[in-house]
Amino acid sequence: MFSTLLSVFAAASVALASPLAPRTGAWCSGLGITYDTASNFTLTALNTTLPNANSTGVPLVAGQNGATDGAEFEVLSTWATYPYLDFPTMSLNAGALVPNSANGVPSYDMAAVAGQPLQFFTTSESPSGEAAQIYCAIVDTDPDFEGPPTLAVNGDADNFALCMNGDGPYAQNNVVWRPTSDNNGMYLYETCYNVTLQIVGGNA
Numbered sequence: 001m002f003s004t005l006l007s008v009f010a011a012a013s014v015a016l017a018s019p020l021a022p023r024t025g026a027w028c029s030g031l032g033i034t035y036d037t038a039s040n041f042t043l044t045a046l047n048t049t050l051p052n053a054n055s056t057g058v059p060l061v062a063g064q065n066g067a068t069d070g071a072e073f074e075v076l077s078t079w080a081t082y083p084y085l086d087f088p089t090m091s092l093n094a095g096a097l098v099p100n101s102a103n104g105v106p107s108y109d110m111a112a113v114a115g116q117p118l119q120f121f122t123t124s125e126s127p128s129g130e131a132a133q134i135y136c137a138i139v140d141t142d143p144d145f146e147g148p149p150t151l152a153v154n155g156d157a158d159n160f161a162l163c164m165n166g167d168g169p170y171a172q173n174n175v176v177w178r179p180t181s182d183n184n185g186m187y188l189y190e191t192c193y194n195v196t197l198q199i200v201g202g203n204a
């Protein structure tokens with residue numbers, strides 16, 4: 001498993017081939033140089049309060065978040081707290097962010113709700129298979145240090161955090177958009193720290 005992940009990351013470290021064709025979807029409006037379609041990349045979370053943060057951050061995977069009849073729910077978890085590769089990569093399809101499952105079952109993103117984790121569902125029973133077009137990749141145009149593209153949801157790239165969803169041995173550190181202490185026990189607010197979501201590797 002570890003070697004599989006490493007090879008995924010080695011493959012992902014190839015620079016994104018020219019993703020710079022401007023897109024006009026509402027989900028990218030006002031965000032500068034952007035794109036909204038790319039395949040097979042990895043997301044990482046960079047601690048925004050680290051003083052010398054120039055790494056690509058910690059790798060994220062689609063982590064389990066429960067199930068109902070016929071569907072599984074996912075959130076974005078640090079690979080360190082959810083060390084499985086059920087969804088080795090992610091893709092962006094015209095503003096929809098989708099985990100790519102290892103066994104080919106389709107996944108869909110759900111509307112982002114402030115104060116909640118970013119959520120996804122996976123089902124082979126497609127009737128409810130409507131993906132939300134709300135995500136956009138922002139290209140870093142800093143001439144001094146061009147970092148990887150960052151991910152925005154609903155036009156907002158600056159208000160993500162990683163928050164523990166519990167304190168047990170299998171607790172997951174999950175990406176939350178605009179965390180709040182008033183979260184119905186979904187996560188432990190005091191564990192949250194701000195992150196930027198980065199897009200590493202992939203194909204335009």
Ligand SMILES: *[C@@H]1O[C@H](CO)[C@@H](O)[C@H](O)[C@H]1NC(C)=O
Binds near residue numbers: 039040203
């Ligand atoms: C993404 O990865 C899948 C599975 O490895 C592959 O079949 C597909 O061709 C890739 N897509 C692109 C655009 O590289």
Ligand SMILES: *[C@@H]1O[C@H](CO)[C@@H](O)[C@H](O)[C@H]1NC(C)=O
Binds near residue numbers: 048049050
């Ligand atoms: C994030 O950065 C802050 C400031 O340096 C630090 O206090 C905190 O421990 C970091 N969190 C993690 C999980 O690295």
Ligand SMILES: *[C@@H]1O[C@H](CO)[C@@H](O)[C@H](O)[C@H]1NC(C)=O
Binds near residue numbers: 052053054055
């Ligand atoms: C940036 O990362 C490089 C490579 O990991 C490291 O050598 C360098 O010291 C880092 N710079 C800062 C300011 O953290």
Ligand SMILES: *[C@@H]1O[C@H](CO)[C@@H](O)[C@H](O)[C@H]1NC(C)=O
Binds near residue numbers: 158159160178
């Ligand atoms: C984290 O981000 C929020 C805005 O989303 C901000 O209010 C807060 O001050 C930030 N915390 C730190 C430690 O930078």
